[in-house]
Amino acid sequence: MSEKLYPLKFEPLYQYRLWGGRRLEHLLSKPLPKEEPVGEAWLLSDRKDHASKVVDGALKGKTITELMQKYPVEIMGKNSRHLERFPLLLKFLDCHEVLSVQVHPSDNQRAYIPKGDTGKTEAWIVLETADDSIIYAGLKKGTTKKDLMEAIENNSVSDKLHRFIPKVDDAVFIQSGTLHTLGGAVVFEVQENCDVTFRLYDWDRNDPKTGKPRELQVEKAIACIDYHQVEIGPITPIKSAEVKNAEQLFDNEHFKLWRIESDTPVDVGFEKEPVILVCIEGSGSMDYQNEAYAISKGEVLLLPAIVGQLQLNPENKITLLQIAIPKKNSNKKS
Template sequence: MSILFTKPSFNLSRRDVVAMKPYPLQFKPVLKQTIWGGRLLGERLGKPIGDESDYAESWEVVDHGVDQSVVTSGHLEGKTLKDLLTEHNEWLMGDAANDHFPLLLKYLDCNRVLSVQVHPTDEYGATMPVPDLGKTEAWYIVDAKPGSVIYAGLKKGVDASALRAAVEEGRAEEVLHQFEAKPGDCVFIPAGTVHAIGAGLLVAEIQQSSDTTFRLYDWNRTDASGKGRELHIEQSIEVTDFERGPVAPIRADESADGWQTLVECDKFRLRAISNGSDTVGGDNRFHIITVPQGKATLVTDSERINLTAGNSILLPAAHDAVTLELENDSLVLTMT
């Protein structure tokens, strides 16, 4: 295993050398509770949820303000992802060196339908009162109840006036493209795409590290006092890409061996493997690895790490290539 050294102005101690040795990083999940959550994050993915039935999101790898992944093992235990960026940037990021971690991996338990949303581009996000990145994202459907629906994009011919009228008249679903979701579907949602995740879905999501969301429509829901959640209709329409049109799901070939690319864009590359074994890393870039279903073993030159459904790892850019060995009926996703 190689060791990547910075250029210090002093002699490194043995402790410093050990602290710079790359190893697969595991983090404590950051759990989020909302009205549309359930209990699948604990029951299916082993997350440490409480007794409530509104656990909606498990943020697996995150560096966004106060939301920080914290290392759970090894000599960096207790360090946040922001700490690693500050103290070991090249070690962690390699060719993608940056002062923030650009991606956020999460799991979602969509027990109820989410609001209809649209995310801005980076350029728009930079102009907001509290600047943030835009948000391009992709979903991988881990499980779906029969009849569960994805809303992705607008129907052909829908323009700003038609969208506004549908929202204001409480019939937004009439202009949204939709399809029944199935396990194994991947849905790519570039910034500017109107979308919503329907009820009954367990989803792995990779996105830009951003919390910038404009809520366009909330299905006419109200709380006990008859008040609905805040909407951002003007901002939503302003950032919507009306040329995008309907979005179709992407599916990997489940009989194929090795990595298959599901999404490749200027923000991230998402790949999947569902059979046999293959390598990842060793290219001076960080890699996020997660197991949405089944079991896999991550093999380095010094250890074997057993991974089960819901486990995620961040492989530092300084790490040599590792091998992933999958058990039958398993799936691994990697993102960089």
Template sequence: MRAPPATAWLVLRVLLFSTHEILTSNRWLMHPLLFSPLYRRYLWGGRRFATALGRTLPPGDDFAESWELVDREADQSVVAAGALKGSTLGQLVQSHGRDLLGRHSPQKAFPLLFKFLDANRDLSVQVHPDDARAATLGAPDLGKTEAWYIVDAIPGSRIYAGLREGIDHRSFAEAVRAGECEASLHSFEAKPGDCIFIPAGTVHAIGAGLLVAEIQQSSDVTYRLHDWNRTGSDGKPRPLHIEAGIDAVTKQGPVEPTRSVPTHDLLADPVRRLVTSDYFTFDHVRPTSTWTVGGDDRCHFLTAIDGSVSFDPEWRLPQLVRGQSVLLPASIGQQPLHPMPGSRPVQLLHVCMP
């Protein structure tokens, strides 16, 4: 038998190498990641994930949180559609980190957490430490900086954020120890479209009647300072963390909302920057035509709070509708999102790492 010519061997080697690259590369697997929500049920929850976001919920009126993006040891977002269906976010961070996170890789875990909160009752007055103070206090996590976007609000609902003018750390500490800190808190009536940036070290509480979208560092370190003198499901007051919480308060003065009101031509630029921080950027987007996002070597997270958009047909994925979220991996490049004809005007929340 005659040996194949050298050019044939070269072609064969190229084909074998290309096949190996396809089979071992993470890039070809990546696609827009739609996750199944994780629900948390607490006494202060309600049913607005169904009534305001169009979700189908089991019976019950205590659905308090819906985690849309999470990578923690005990809680994992699971891909709901596409080639990676069934994979957890944590698995993808470990096995596909460069393609998922781009220039922000490597990471031990996805560094951000996104959730919806349905506050049917007032949440406790609390504070999260910053990274350095969390380490000093022996906390198991990093600190937590977060931001809220008010999706829906019953008239008169309030946000508590920061301290009133003239309240210093010492007087606030005395009020907390006396169980009388309400008068020290800065508050305002919240309206849909408000965004409130809560840096670590800021005293805060979400009032009853609010549906909130929250982006935060992926941390669970919370010090409860006041719980409105109520009892838990066991009939006993919930534990407070007075001294650790007082020590974690590093921000004084009031926090005011940023209001997402269109002030420019949406056709020219549909993006309104709400928050820029060391941990994330947070935008409100109102695309009136195809809007392209990505292609900058980082992942992009989007939540639809009104209307619906479609992905390019190549992905064979369902539309992103009100109340649903998607994570766009860094490696898939620029992605056009197409507002669906006949849908309500599209509103998206957009999160990136800086």
């Protein structure tokens, strides 16, 4: 059974968002839908409504959901005993306009999470910026629930948020419960496999498709805000001792992420655990069981646990994000 698995490449799933744009067409080879604003490309998604499909090889057309059901141990290794679906959701976001001011619940806030879902901790890596780029992350120090409720009444919510102007390569960690939004940037996002978002404020705008404002979830948002999450800024990368030619950007209970830059052969993946590779710049290839597997800008490869570690051979220089799932993750269905 396990011999059927190989490095798996997935087709991106595009999502209309009123705040989106057209910049993802420079990042991905799959054409964007007509002329509507595309805010998100879901790169690897094990969701009932949007399941990623394999684009090549013997498993072409199979979804990650089907593969997780058929090959749980081969894909996830030891983590398979804890997981009934792939635990992360990966995206590119084109935030042409600013998103709603929003918050996501934490894993222990079960009353606000649909059955089968988790909380949502996420992180961003900034890929492109513009003159109007802005990130709001966390509250200003000292902001209370009362302050925030008054700001909602006065349409001044953004005045209570910490903000900064992002630069390309900035990495920002958004713990669940953090009030946040961003605009004027293209980012890569890694998150828990959850699609629960509570909008606190949406800049008094209408959705062009409906002519109406989008629904807000003020009470739920207020209930899920962690008032200790204040003044969040970019993290400081750490040179990795574990991965060659890499810096570690994130290391938490949900995901570990390294940025690899190399113009010479470099090892990717780990033995007996799954790893996801996301190519940000350049291209390269890996050999597995006498087959070559290429990866280029905008593409995603899942290396199942059974595949183990491979040597990546860059064509010129390549920039990759390598994402692993900590073994301690025991993310069961809620």
